[in-house]
Amino acid sequence: MIRHMALYTLTPKAHDEGVRQVVAKLDQSVKNMVGRVPGLLHAEVALNQAPDSPHDLLFYSEFERAEDIPPYLASDIHQSHADMGDGYVENKEGVDVKSSVAK
Numbered sequence: 001m002i003r004h005m006a007l008y009t010l011t012p013k014a015h016d017e018g019v020r021q022v023v024a025k026l027d028q029s030v031k032n033m034v035g036r037v038p039g040l041l042h043a044e045v046a047l048n049q050a051p052d053s054p055h056d057l058l059f060y061s062e063f064e065r066a067e068d069i070p071p072y073l074a075s076d077i078h079q080s081h082a083d084m085g086d087g088y089v090e091n092k093e094g095v096d097v098k099s100s101v102a103k
Contacts, residue, residue, distance in 0.1 A: 002100075
């Protein structure tokens with residue numbers, strides 16, 4: 001399994017429309033991708049609770065294999081979600097982490 005995560009800063013538009021409403025909209029959108037995107041096992045969006053972090057939002061997802069991520073990123077379903085998120089998030093920083101620990 002591989003975890004695909006991204007941190008974002010919310011834009012003034014997100015604050016104007018209401019942070020909780022925007023986060024709920026983004027979270028529902030990513031949850032709707034599970035079962036529709038091959039290899040995507042779990043996805044969620046949540047507010048960052050770290051008070052000194054420059055990022056407001058976390059996108060967290062789990063995939064069966066690292067090879068599942070590029071097709072996910074290129075999919076129409078992901079593109080639709082990204083288009084919906086445009087204007088709400090900026091300053092993305094992403095990371096992919098393999099879940100198994102070497103023994």
